[in-house]
Structure formats: C-alpha cells, structure tokens
Amino acid sequence: MSFLVGLNENQEQAVITNARYVRVIAGAGSGKTRVLITRIVHLMQEVGVFSGQILAITFTNKAANEMKERVISMLGPSASAIHISTIHSLCVRILREDIHALNYPKNFTVIDAEDQKAILKEAYKELGVERQKVSYASMLNYIANNKSAFVSVERAYELAGDFFGEKDKARVYEYYDKRLKGMYALDFDDLLLFTVKMFDLYEEILLKWQKRFRYIHVDEFQDIDHIQYKLIKQLTGASNEVYVVGDPDQTIYTWRGADVDIIMNFEKDYPECETVILNENYRSQAKILEGANSLIKYNKNRVEKDLYTKQEAGDSIVHFSGNSEEYEAMWVANKILDLKQMGEDYKQIAILYRSNYLSRSTEKGLLDARVPYVIYGGVRFYDRLEVKDALSYLRMLASADDLAFTRVINQPKRGIGNKTLDTIRSEAMAGNCSMYEVVKKTKLFSGKVQAVLDEFVSMIESIAVEKEKHSIDKLLELLLDRSGYRKMWEDANETDRLENIKELINDMHQFMETYPEGSLDEYLQLVSLYGDHEEYKTGSHVQLMTIHAAKGLEFDNVFVVGMSDGIFPSDRSLQEGRKGLEEERRLAYVAYTRARKRLFLSETSGFSYVLNKIRTRSRFIDEIDSEHIEHMGANFEYTTMKEFKVNDALFGKAESFEEKIERVKHRKIKNGMTIQHTTYGEGVILSIQDGIAEIAFSFPHGVKKIMADHPSIQLSEEK
Numbered sequence: 001m002s003f004l005v006g007l008n009e010n011q012e013q014a015v016i017t018n019a020r021y022v023r024v025i026a027g028a029g030s031g032k033t034r035v036l037i038t039r040i041v042h043l044m045q046e047v048g049v050f051s052g053q054i055l056a057i058t059f060t061n062k063a064a065n066e067m068k069e070r071v072i073s074m075l076g077p078s079a080s081a082i083h084i085s086t087i088h089s090l091c092v093r094i095l096r097e098d099i100h101a102l103n104y105p106k107n108f109t110v111i112d113a114e115d116q117k118a119i120l121k122e123a124y125k126e127l128g129v130e131r132q133k134v135s136y137a138s139m140l141n142y143i144a145n146n147k148s149a150f151v152s153v154e155r156a157y158e159l160a161g162d163f164f165g166e167k168d169k170a171r172v173y174e175y176y177d178k179r180l181k182g183m184y185a186l187d188f189d190d191l192l193l194f195t196v197k198m199f200d201l202y203e204e205i206l207l208k209w210q211k212r213f214r215y216i217h218v219d220e221f222q223d224i225d226h227i228q229y230k231l232i233k234q235l236t237g238a239s240n241e242v243y244v245v246g247d248p249d250q251t252i253y254t255w256r257g258a259d260v261d262i263i264m265n266f267e268k269d270y271p272e273c274e275t276v277i278l279n280e281n282y283r284s285q286a287k288i289l290e291g292a293n294s295l296i297k298y299n300k301n302r303v304e305k306d307l308y309t310k311q312e313a314g315d316s317i318v319h320f321s322g323n324s325e326e327y328e329a330m331w332v333a334n335k336i337l338d339l340k341q342m343g344e345d346y347k348q349i350a351i352l353y354r355s356n357y358l359s360r361s362t363e364k365g366l367l368d369a370r371v372p373y374v375i376y377g378g379v380r381f382y383d384r385l386e387v388k389d390a391l392s393y394l395r396m397l398a399s400a401d402d403l404a405f406t407r408v409i410n411q412p413k414r415g416i417g418n419k420t421l422d423t424i425r426s427e428a429m430a431g432n433c434s435m436y437e438v439v440k441k442t443k444l445f446s447g448k449v450q451a452v453l454d455e456f457v458s459m460i461e462s463i464a465v466e467k468e469k470h471s472i473d474k475l476l477e478l479l480l481d482r483s484g485y486r487k488m489w490e491d492a493n494e495t496d497r498l499e500n501i502k503e504l505i506n507d508m509h510q511f512m513e514t515y516p517e518g519s520l521d522e523y524l525q526l527v528s529l530y531g532d533h534e535e536y537k538t539g540s541h542v543q544l545m546t547i548h549a550a551k552g553l554e555f556d557n558v559f560v561v562g563m564s565d566g567i568f569p570s571d572r573s574l575q576e577g578r579k580g581l582e583e584e585r586r587l588a589y590v591a592y593t594r595a596r597k598r599l600f601l602s603e604t605s606g607f608s609y610v611l612n613k614i615r616t617r618s619r620f621i622d623e624i625d626s627e628h629i630e631h632m633g634a635n636f637e638y639t640t641m642k643e644f645k646v647n648d649a650l651f652g653k654a655e656s657f658e659e660k661i662e663r664v665k666h667r668k669i670k671n672g673m674t675i676q677h678t679t680y681g682e683g684v685i686l687s688i689q690d691g692i693a694e695i696a697f698s699f700p701h702g703v704k705k706i707m708a709d710h711p712s713i714q715l716s717e718e719k
Helices: 009-016 032-047 061-081 087-102 113-127 136-148 153-160 164-183 188-201 203-212 226-236 260-264 286-296 325-341 356-368 385-398 402-408 418-431 435-441 447-465 472-483 485-491 495-514 520-531 571-576 578-592 657-665
Strands: 021-026 054-058 083-086 215-218 241-246 274-278 317-322 349-353 373-375 542-546 555-560 595-604 629-633 674-677 681-689 692-697 703-707 713-715
Touching: 009 032, 009 274, 021 032, 032 054, 032 061, 032 215, 032 241, 054 061, 054 087, 061 083, 083 087, 087 188, 087 203, 087 226, 113 136, 113 164, 136 164, 136 188, 153 164, 188 203, 188 226, 203 226, 215 226, 286 317, 286 578, 286 595, 317 325, 325 349, 325 356, 325 495, 325 555, 325 595, 325 703, 349 356, 356 373, 356 495, 356 542, 385 402, 385 447, 385 472, 385 485, 385 495, 385 520, 402 418, 402 435, 418 435, 435 447, 447 472, 472 485, 472 495, 472 520, 485 495, 495 520, 555 578, 571 578, 674 692
Parallel strands: 021 241, 021 274, 054 083, 054 215, 215 241, 317 595, 317 629, 349 542, 349 555, 373 542, 555 595
Antiparallel strands: 674 681, 674 713, 681 692, 692 703
C-alpha cells in the first residue's frame, strides 16, 4: 500500500479503519486533506469500492477542485466518477434529477447574490420601501433566517404584528417568495431546503440517493449548520458509511449557523463511531504551536488534544504593546521591513485583525513605510463607501466641489434624480461655477425637489457658519447627524459601516494631536495622500485580512493587530458569556495557527472611539503560557521584561532590551539633533526615552515615534 507511505500512525489509522462511522478530529496543520484523499484511494484500491458510490462534501468550490485534481492524479481516470463538491452543488445535482416531485421543472434557475439584490430592488420600488431604512444585506438575512426556521410568509406577517418596519420586511419577503416561484427559481438556501423537504416527503427518492452514495465523506465538519447536518443524516440512512473530518477548536462560523455541538455530539448520534485524533502539526514551529495550545485549553467545550510538532522550537511569540495606534502601526511596518531585509518575501507576511475598521492605522503605517500591501477579499479603508461619503460631507465645508456634492446629495436618499443633477450640472457649466453654488444661489426647480435642495443647503451653511468654533471631528459629527447619514446606517443595522465611521473620527483625533494647528483643508489633503495611493499591480505584497478570511491559509510570518479586550475578544462576545467568549478564543486559535515561523501580537493603550472607553490588553495574550511569549514595548504591566531578540542581520549579535537601550545611548543621539529617515526625510529629535525617539518631520508626516536604533534613521556623522 504505497499510498500510505509518509503517513504518521494516527493518519494511517484514520485511513484504513473499518469502522462504519468515523470522526476524525484534525488539528490545525495536521494534514487532514491528505488523509481524506488517501481514505478515498484506500476505499477504491483496497476495499474495491466503485468510484461512483463515493461522495465527498467540501466547504468551498476551490477545495473541491483541488481535491478532485489530487484524487485523479493518484487514481487516474477511474476516479472521475467520484462526486466531490460543495453541499450546494450536491443539492443541485439531486434536484436536477428529482425536483419534478415538487412540481418544479428540472431546468429550474439558481439565482446568485446579485440576482437576489435585483429582485429586492424591484420589491423596494414597487412597495415603497427605502433601502436606507432596510439594507439589502439585512433583508436577505431576514429572508434566509425565516426560511431556515421554516417561517412562512403568513407566519412572518403574524410575527411582524403592528410594527411598521417589520411589516415592510414581511411584504418584501412575500414579494421575493412569489417572484422566485413565478420564475421557478431557487436561491442558495432553497437548494438545501428543497432537497431536505423532498427527502422527507418521498422515501423512494431518498432510498435512490442513499443507494447511489454508499460512502459519504464530509470535510470541515465543524462548519456545517443544522439543515446541512439533517441532509447528511438523511443520506446516511441504514446502511451507508459516513466519515467526517473537522476540528471543534476551529468552529468560527456560528454567525452563519455553524454549531460546535454538531461535531462534539457526533458520537452520541452514532454510538458505534470511532474517533481518530490527528495531533501532529506540520505547519507551525514549536513555540507558536505550544502558545496556541496553552490558549485553547481555556475552552471547556472541546475535544481534548495537544498539537505537537517535530519541527524546531523556533522564535517565541512576540507581544508588542504600543502607546498609540500610530506607534503600533509603525512598529508593525518597521518589523516587516526588518523581515524583508532578512530575506523574507512580502507575500509570506500577513496582518490579521478582528474587524475591518482596524485596518485603518495599519494601512497608514504601511503606506508611510512604502510597504506594498493588498486587502484580501476587502476594500482599503479610505476607499470604503461610508468613509468616502463622510469625507465628501467634510469637503462640502472645505471646497463644495462637484464630486463631493454629487456623492452626498442622495446619501441618505433625498429623491434627487439624474435628470435634476444634469440640469444643475448644465447650469454650473454655463455659469462657470460649482453645482453647489448653483443650488445655493438659484431656484431652478419647484415643489418637493426645490424644498429638498434648500434644506440641504441650509444644513451645510448652518454648519459652515460654525466651522471655526469646532474641531474637525465635531464638524463631521454635526454633518453626519443633521444630514441623517449616521441614522441611515443605524436603522439598517450596518455595524461594520458604523465602526468604520467611528474609526475615521479616531483618525481625526490623531491628526489633531499631531497637528494642533492643523486645518480642515490640511486634514483632507493628508487623507488624499493615503486614499489616492498607487496601486501595486504586480510583484509581492503583504496581505491584510480579517481572521475569518484567513481560515485555511498559512504564512511564514503573521501579525495579529488590535488585540484589546472589547475588540478581540469582541465586546459582543463578552456580553454573551462563556459561549461567546469560547468562539472568540477559537478565532484567536485560528489566527495563531496560521503562522509557520513567526507570530507577532500587538495592541495599544489609549482611548478607543469605537469602544468608547480606554483600551486594555486582550486576555488572549495573557492566556499564552509565559515560556512561549516575549513582551516588549510601552505600558507594560508584567512583573518582568523578557529579553527581545533583535535581528542579527541588522544589529549584530542578539541583545537584551536593556543592552539595546545602553547601546543607543552610546550612539550619541541627542535632543535637537537633525537626522535623515529613509521614508520621512529630514527630521529633528524631540526626545529619547527607553530607546524610542520622538522625531518631528515636515508636513504631512508630523511627529513620529521610532526605535532610535532602527536602520531607517541615519545620523549626520554616519552618512
């Protein structure tokens, strides 16, 4: 059995077991995909199973395609009959054959997210529902939740009662439901629900599919929801074999319906089940792995396992505590430059964060240091819709340019159509002035349109009069509140957008601290330097992403930023109690185990405008056993300062933190000295404390805090 060569003892047991029901608990980086593929090879080559009887369900299309390629490369064309797909693709195949039992044609339409939004757009227009009050995302979530809970349209009306907003949702749900039925169309939720319903109603159809797929395999089993699990149990039947692979410690999608109890209770549902634990990790070096192990042990609802590796111990996990977000971002950027100088590739560096708004300060630090980066599966902070809208409102006070005017005049919706805007634009071109000047000085329209324009002008002008009395952040607060823009997102329950707006206000506070005399024009100019960035089309980049997006990925070097209680773990999870906190801890475990060679954790003190309180260090740092982590930076609360090993290539031999400070003293850096920085140009030393130099650079960089011995700083005598 040559296909078993290279497997460890537990992996081999997972492949060759004769148990009918098998649960493989596969720790992070333990080679679960290889085990699953080898299991299929074993069934065909050693047990003599016909390939058409094998079903393998994966979590993504990408995973399914990769598994198909690997199986075919090992077994040849005979493996082409194996059905490897996502659970939704499986349902499409089943329904194409048998949906006629539910009075639907076999050529039914499957609609995607864009099709769903197009239907909602029709519904909103016909029913008079405003998108600003009920976003498409929240409406689709409402419909999906009702379907999954088997709440009919009639029941939705009953639950809505006399609440006007809920009635609107029920009306849209009814429109959406009728529209899909009229087109014989199914959305992704319907694919599962129709299949489960059909199997419940027609035993002969269920028996047909049970007979076809005798050997059922499910990858990423910890991520399935209750509807998906019901379908798997239906297919398992009385004589099928079921083989599930997953890790309870990596259940991080409960907000999508996943339930860790499904994999935890598998042995109760199938008492004859054999459990095999894969606990040898092939990804991370020992220090990282042991640190992650010590963290996840704080969870109670899990299968006990200790991951181990035969790799070298490697570097300790590094925890950095900054005294500001700007300093934290600068430290991350400097550390990345150090790694690059050591020969590390940018594409093997990832920066992870709990929520999208946390990318703002990190992005600025990377842009300042000229480190190329991409947002994986997302949008850069200053390019996000709500950030651009908010900045456009501010531009109405500064320049009232046409781009800002056209962007915000209908945010929130004011009923100003394209025809009206074309008329204003033509008048502005004829008068060689801005569109805002036209609506401010001329009454071009009558009735409701003119009244709305007058109200908009009055709102802008009333705040413009107060421009000199208020700070920049206060001006934005006034604009967002008086325009109704903030309320629009609050009513739509768009938490992420509201967090980004709060983070933009935080950005303004940092600007005012750095430039006490800075004006609104200067702030907008500074932001434009970050927003109007050069796109990196080719080459290597650092990848920024949320931890959820990082699931399944791995990198040599991983930074996890913004590690403060209330941020990570999230404030909401802390309010939910043990269950919510355990999911956040699983998320931290996933983040830590993405790293192969180095793991950096960073946080900062100071006030958070998102949390509306002072930040405190995340418990997910303190829960790492002390022998696996080294601490450095400001605002330190630990009893001892551990040594921090610096980069030998940059600084020579490894030094303790205290030795570094002493050496910096001998470098003859003094207050008032002029230095040259590789990114910011010429600067003046304002102060030096604990090896950190506070340096004033010319606009727009301002005052920066940089490690005084960093190679980016060059003294005049060293030139």
